[in-house]
Amino acid sequence: MKQKYLHLLLLIGTYCMTAQNKEEIKNFFWNSNDNYSKIINVPEKYKNESAVIIYKNENYDFHKFGKSVTYTTSTRKRIKLQDQAAITEFSEFSFRDKFYVKKGFSWKKGTLTLGIKIVKQDGKEIEIDVDKESVTEDDSKKIAISNLEVGDIIDFYFHSVEPFKSIEAFGFEPVEATLGENYPILNLKMTFETENDFFVNFNSYNGAPELKKIETKKSSDRKYELIASDVAKNDFPRWFLPLVELPCYKFQVFFARSGKFEQRADAFLPKDESEIKKIVSKEDILDFYTSKFYPNGNLNDVNDFLKDKKFASEEEKLKEIYYFARHQFYTRYIEAYVLGETNIVAYPYHLYNSYPIFFNSEEQFIRYFMEYLKKNEIDYDIIVATGRENGPIKDILIQQNARVLLKINTTNPLYFGNFTPYSLPNQFDTSLENTNAYALKVTKNKKVTDIEEIKLPGSTNQNNISKVMLQTSFDIASNTLNISKTTSLFGNNKSFEQSNKMNFYDYINEDYERYQTTPLLELVRNKKMKEKYKKEYDALLSKLKDKQSESLKNATEKEYDVKVDNFSFTILNTGRYSDTEPFEYKENFSIKDNFIKKAGPNYIIEIGKLIDSQVEISEKEHKRENNIYTVFPRTFNYKIEFTIPEGYTANGIEKLSKTIENETGSFISTVTITNNVLTLEATKKYNHDYEPVSNWQKMIAFLDAAYQLTQEKILLKKQ
Template sequence: MKYNYLFLLLFCFSITNAQKKEEIKNLFWNTNDEFGTIVAVPEKYKNESAVIIYKNENYDFHKFGKSVTYTSSVRKRIKLQDQAAVTEFSEFSFKDRFYSNKGFSFKKGTITLGIKIIKPDGKEIEIDVNKESVEEDESKKVAISNLEVGDIIDFYYHSVEPFKSSLEFGFEPVETTLGESYPILDLKITFETENDFFVNFNSYNGAPELKKIETKKSNERKYVLSASDVAKNDFPRWFLPLVELPCYKFQVFFARSGKFEQRADAFLSDKESDIKKTVSKEDILDYYNTKFYPSGNLNDVNDFLKGKSFSSDEEKIKEIYYFTRHQFYTRYIEAYILGETKIMSYPYALYDSYPIFFNSEEQFIRYFMAYLKKNDINYDIIVATGRENGPIKDILIQQNARVLLKINTAEPIYFGIFTPYSLPNQFDTSLENTNAYALKVSKNKKVTDIEEVKLPTSTNDDNVSKVALNVAFDVTLNTLKINKETSLFGNNKSFEQSDKMNFYDYITEDYEKYGTTPLLDLVRNKKMKEKYRKEYDALLQKMKDKQKESLKKAAEREYNVKVDDFSFEIVNTGRYGETEPFQYKENFTIKDDFIKKAGPNFIIEIGKLIDSQVEIEEKEYKRENNIYTSFPRAFNYKIEFSIPEGYSVTGLEKLNKTVENETGSFISKASIIDSKLHLEATKKYSHSYEPVANWQKMIAFLDAAYQLTQEKILLKKN
């Protein structure tokens, strides 16, 4: 009886599951489907790789008591017009089960995928997804066989995510362009919500507006965005789609009552029945007026300052920054590592007092505000957004806002990032040269006003990479021995520090600077200390070996060759000065690659010893979009190549190049001094933004840099 009952239970579940899948299928493919018979595309799109005949997105937010259900789906009907499109749609990957991480419950969500193929003769082939799918890396994969040019693929993806919540909760925002890589003949996006769901939604750059659809129930709301003949989008390198292309952004926030609305991390509308389209300066002021306030015990800072003198207020504040970074962050890193790896059960107990650990910029800003208030130092709270999100006046999603602290000393100081490597006046590079809002703090007590300001920008003199290589060629072993030293400044430095350093590369530096006792030295029991030390040393060695292997692979990717005898050494962490470089050395050998024997002579691909350069492909030469690079920057390479005894160099003239214009430059010079070939090359990007009219000027110096990497010299036997 037990087995019969189990069989009956599984049978009933199977029937119910099949019924649900059939209901979902009928939402998309039914007798009323007005797009189900469309197979032709306009003549003007005959040369496109594919054309999206119909795209339909649906978002549904509903609740019953503490239960909330978020349902989303997308359906596409696509005409495949060349082999590239056939290849792209020949495989689907998906998860049919997942657990919701929303709210306070741990409930299972479901995903349903439906696929059918319409052949040119009208024959429809529905894919049995359950039968055809195979498990792969915690997901499922469906291969579509016999897909051909001229076929139409019609598929839907339906997700149901249930969870429980009695608190405020923000769903993941959606920010996307209206168009895709293929033209869309008909596009429809629908929203359905009810009471307690707040919607922020707006269209930009010419995208259609969201329209409200009347419903029969006053507590239910429905909206739709429709568009037809949507042009395909190109997404070239160095481009910000949401800044220039028709797009839309939205976020839905769930809040059951007024107190939860007040706590919400969102710019909410006054009424849940109203769509929030814009966020005003006043909205920003209201939101942040209570979010940031002075908070923290200043005893540690006061003790640090005792007996010290400084040449300026700026120097004093920067030194407090570095001390705070150590006192509330780096001094606890070892404890965190030992606790996470189970070497010690609760290492924080070794400290004299309960540790205060800052793990966010917000905590640090509040603490520093307390110091500024106590010492009557004027400051502003800056609210900004990355330029990839568009201008600050169009900010809609609170998650896109970044907060900085501006200290109004004679030379203003900005605090915007708080990491083990961060420095004063360092903030997210996407904020440079953007408009932002300054919340004016009156008499260091409360925010009383808000005004629009411009954030500073760096230059290519600030953001510099200097790379020096000493190269020796072993003729008998056909090997290049390379000693490489890299010095990074400004944003170039901050981009590399977290990749090239681990905590053990700088923690001793901090201990020595501030006289802090390393964690294991706090352990009094000699036997336990020896045990912890042995396990910790083994952990460090394992981490260092892994780091070395990772850095070796990075060097191999950079030069696209195999390297041997690799070593890495940090010379300067660059963590205590804005003009101080992050400096490291790499030594390695390259065998056979970059070398070609030609009788008694050798051809050396000397240009490839410079770091890889941007290669502009033929299809990129024609461009319609403006150019957005990361920030102004410069790269300087110096190669000192020892000429083997008994050989001379020819082909030097190809290594001399000069291209300069207002967008940037590339200059390389080569000479032979004391049996050494000296090659120096410098590439500069003048700005982070260039209008599309300047694209050919950028290509000029980019191509010159790439061409140098293709140049060779001949080592001629004397």
């Protein structure tokens, strides 16, 4: 049975009451003035919909009481159920009626109230006794709604109160939501209430209604409404960015009691708390980041590293400084962090000669590198960008959606963005590729004085490549396929997988050797303590490696949707020091009694399934109304070498050759047999990260060809 989850983190909507009790809450939603309580039918045009939301009411409320702040959220939905799928969807609720809130500087107990009633087709109302009918499981409650029938209405609300204390500035989690859902909405109302000391950024996009101010009796109270009707549903298909195309709204509320806290706020605040800020201008960006980013750091370590070194170009020099800084201020301390977190060493950082400088944010790294650029009079800009899932930079509203990069204006510009153990120069979040951004111009390497709009570079499918080589043999006696698989990843394909396939012990020694750094435990002088620490550390590594191996094996089993045996995994190249070197690893495993079917003296081999799983476009997905946003252009190369068992021939190989090419991408596969080895080669390309919906059928053409290859078989015929 599919559950309808009402977990706290998914709550939307608000209403605040001074006397918070269940009867008052129920009366707020279900009262004699409720205009929607008698509506039990929906327009004829929606008769084929699985369900229709007759009324959706969201409420957000932010209030303070001395040092206490209360954030109250509530939502009511009245839904017509029109088929069995809808009944299943709403036949069970899971919720937490009590929880702890960690906001500000205190833990406080929060509460959630749930109300449910069923309206039968004859108008009879059945209210569910939630307290009596719900059962407790772990830290949540569940309630099953029985006897639902097609044509019934389920009318429910949930009301959550989150109290906390705050004497400083506090930013609430931003809300970014489309008006529409998976079902059409006949009537939608959203209310929004705040008071003094709450600063609000709010705007509507893509044709969503504006937030309208409602007059209140107290000048310190502020209330707003957003009302919409006949909101279309959306299926939210794969490769789609809802906030870019659908009617939506975004907001964030920031609590600040005084001017000094307003200055510290990590938000693009309105100038006055009585105003709703709808637009963040270039000037706002300039004002905010001018004070946030400044050159800062001691360059002695970098200068020592550069001593007596020569480089082919300024760009190569800066790249090497990047790699050195990544180690000196990040990976060098990973072992210390692990030993401290696992309590093997109480405070491992004391083993270093000086207090460690550890960069745990991109901002710290950028400020440090700005210091080097300033000292060496190298021209640079600070880039402020936002992921394309948030819409264009001109519509940025929420500061957390902004990303900051460093652009170094060498002959071939360098971008420094992500700062991780695997990050490279010119590598930044893929969602920023080909987007417009703001460049904060730094005059004489000292001060930000101007801002202009630029376009960030993008990658191509020649940059982002996955190469997969499988050598496969068939052991007839055990009915087993033995596979040796080597994967080489470049560009964004590389950065996507490094953190999934590597742990710190897979690369930390590589860094120690490159920079002649002493491993942490070698710094321990007491021989007895060193032996103790090493023994415990080795035991920890053994556990971590076992867990990693199991995780990697599970990933391979998920990829092929079968059980694998004799699994091993080896990293051949971490790919951490060059964008031209791959992240390369090898997997060995066997698959028994799968992809093989005996047919008399012959065998049918599902050879297509040895290629990584491919996108399957369902019949429903063929009809699409939204544009297509994939992650980035990319290429996948597959090569399978299958050794044909002695005494057999391979028949039916002609089905393995396919060619589909068009402007959106391609899939081409070929097959040959040489010296009893069948070689299947296939290449799939996504040409762009965006396609208009008019090109959807062209994409389906090469995607279907790739999927169809995974369904192809060959016959091993006994000679």
